[in-house]
Amino acid sequence: MLEAPCMVINSVLSAMAFNYPANKLSVYLSDDGGSDLTFYALLRASIFSKHWLPFCSRFNVQHRSPEPFFATQYSTTSNNTHYSQACLFIKKLYEEMKNEIESAVAKGKVPESYMRNEHVGFSEWNPKTTKQDHHPIVQIVIDGRDKDAVDEDGFQPPTLVYLSREKRPNYPHHFKAGAINALIRVSSEISNAPFILNLDCDMCSNNADTIKEVLCFFLDQTKGHDIAYVQFPQWFHNITKNDHYGNSCVVTNKFELAGISGYGAAMFCGTGCLHRRESLSGAYLRDYKAKWDFKSKTINNRTVHELNQASKALATCTYEEGTQWGKGRGWKSIYYNPERKAFVGVAPTTLDVAFVQHKRWSEGTFQIFLSKYCPFIYGHGKIHLGVQMGYCVYLLWAPMSLPFLCYVIVPPICLLHGIPLFPKLSSIWVLPFAYAFLATYGYSLCEYLSCGHPAKGWWNLQRIKLMHRTTSYFFGFIDTVTKQLGLSQTNFAITDKVVTEDVQTRYEQEVIDFGGSSNSIMLIILATVALLNLFGLVGGIKRILVDMEFSSSQFVVQIALSSLVAMINCMSC
Numbered sequence: 001m002l003e004a005p006c007m008v009i010n011s012v013l014s015a016m017a018f019n020y021p022a023n024k025l026s027v028y029l030s031d032d033g034g035s036d037l038t039f040y041a042l043l044r045a046s047i048f049s050k051h052w053l054p055f056c057s058r059f060n061v062q063h064r065s066p067e068p069f070f071a072t073q074y075s076t077t078s079n080n081t082h083y084s085q086a087c088l089f090i091k092k093l094y095e096e097m098k099n100e101i102e103s104a105v106a107k108g109k110v111p112e113s114y115m116r117n118e119h120v121g122f123s124e125w126n127p128k129t130t131k132q133d134h135h136p137i138v139q140i141v142i143d144g145r146d147k148d149a150v151d152e153d154g155f156q157p158p159t160l161v162y163l164s165r166e167k168r169p170n171y172p173h174h175f176k177a178g179a180i181n182a183l184i185r186v187s188s189e190i191s192n193a194p195f196i197l198n199l200d201c202d203m204c205s206n207n208a209d210t211i212k213e214v215l216c217f218f219l220d221q222t223k224g225h226d227i228a229y230v231q232f233p234q235w236f237h238n239i240t241k242n243d244h245y246g247n248s249c250v251v252t253n254k255f256e257l258a259g260i261s262g263y264g265a266a267m268f269c270g271t272g273c274l275h276r277r278e279s280l281s282g283a284y285l286r287d288y289k290a291k292w293d294f295k296s297k298t299i300n301n302r303t304v305h306e307l308n309q310a311s312k313a314l315a316t317c318t319y320e321e322g323t324q325w326g327k328g329r330g331w332k333s334i335y336y337n338p339e340r341k342a343f344v345g346v347a348p349t350t351l352d353v354a355f356v357q358h359k360r361w362s363e364g365t366f367q368i369f370l371s372k373y374c375p376f377i378y379g380h381g382k383i384h385l386g387v388q389m390g391y392c393v394y395l396l397w398a399p400m401s402l403p404f405l406c407y408v409i410v411p412p413i414c415l416l417h418g419i420p421l422f423p424k425l426s427s428i429w430v431l432p433f434a435y436a437f438l439a440t441y442g443y444s445l446c447e448y449l450s451c452g453h454p455a456k457g458w459w460n461l462q463r464i465k466l467m468h469r470t471t472s473y474f475f476g477f478i479d480t481v482t483k484q485l486g487l488s489q490t491n492f493a494i495t496d497k498v499v500t501e502d503v504q505t506r507y508e509q510e511v512i513d514f515g516g517s518s519n520s521i522m523l524i525i526l527a528t529v530a531l532l533n534l535f536g537l538v539g540g541i542k543r544i545l546v547d548m549e550f551s552s553s554q555f556v557v558q559i560a561l562s563s564l565v566a567m568i569n570c571m572s573c
């Protein structure tokens, strides 16, 4: 299991605990793993939520997902006040739940007694159920309409639904996008709320008022009608001081995404995004004005069983075949980066996981570039040229690995053979090169420092960029091209989120952890590049200084380049 149920329910609990009228809030958990353990964890969380939600509102708790709350905000040293007693109590409940879930996960099965007595939902699983092959499962765990479902303070909790869409080996399921589509349809049957927040299982809400804040954009009388979605930046709670895997994306989050959004076309990042339902289901009229008299289906009088059954039909793997699903155009979008982070997630803690993630990103974005949705073609005349180019900075990560590879391979070879590639230092033509180099890196360093992060973090980012460009993006490029040619199939490598203790320790000490051997070919490339530059450097310098075959001034740039590449690569080994 790559995604621990305890982490998943932390996200769910944080979403349930928004400061927002609970009868208007429904939380859906999509489980593509189709695991009864996740369902069990959700049931346990639904019980815990009856204590957690009132606790949060009573004490106006900031961290509404329990794990970070107990790790940071909560302190046992406070006096024996009402608050600290309540804290101790809720902590005990949380730990009980966590232990039960973790021991069930360790055993690989749901406790027998629980399955028999607690929920009919378990009957959906049988010994033949596998991740790749099972019927649709929809279980309303908490029915927000149910007057008996009130929590310990007498408040109604939000509706809570478990969904595991149908999977069959011979039907493409389209990974996360397919999961989101199934969620949109199922939720339209059960709650049909006009706004949809989409969160990854490893992201938690970090601000209880986010929904209220973001609705201000959508409800704006003059400009709100055009807005399809509001995207929040992806922040992470496990970034080390010098961010040795360059995970934090500070400059991207602070400047780049905000800049693109200036054209009214913020990028969708896949998580931490609030969509208007109508913009997803394709309803678009030129004179569209939002209507606020939505028929919430929660007030309808179908039973939970009827809703479960009706929703299943929407979670089948053939539902989308031959439909116009997903058409629409003409909306605007907003990027919103509030002072207090709205959502925080988990960043990779080993190099191989970071590689997997970047390979997938570079592949996915390059696929968009090659599809009919290429910003330069589909976006032509619809969005500003600035946005088209802004998107392509990301969409072209994969092919940009090619020129980059040339830069790290060709100069050392030429140096070894005494072939000058750049103008002499005394020549005026060296100026454009110097300018491009200094302007790019100087500007990038200033941007980074202005985000309040240390210079070492910037250096680490340059190092990891070099690694990604020579490996992950290059493999992303090759895989995308072979897929386009029909030689292989699309996949979505989910990043492993289960971290052992020694991996965590190494991460906190900022030691580069090469992780498992699954990416050994990537490491071979890195080592080859490093050695090539080292040999080029030594050989070149020897021929210049010892053999005096050519003059050094011709090779200054090449020597500097090779030293830099060798230094960056060797430092990480």
Ligand SMILES: O=c1ccn([C@@H]2O[C@H](COP(=O)(O)OP(=O)(O)O[C@H]3O[C@H](CO)[C@@H](O)[C@H](O)[C@H]3O)[C@@H](O)[C@H]2O)c(=O)[nH]1
Binding pocket: 003, 030, 032, 174, 175, 176, 179, 199, 200, 201, 202, 234, 269, 270, 271, 357, 360, 361, 364, 492, 493, 494, 495, 496
């Ligand atoms: O077949 C799939 C594959 C993934 N997921 C979910 O998608 C989410 C993102 O997967 P993860 O492995 O955590 O990817 P990350 O690299 O952490 O995620 C970033 O990159 C993804 C695109 O590569 C975006 O979709 C995410 O929103 C973004 O946070 C997780 O909740 C998964 O459970 C599915 O539901 N079904």
Ligand SMILES: [Mn+2]
Binding pocket: 200, 202, 345, 346, 495
């Ligand atoms: Mn993730």
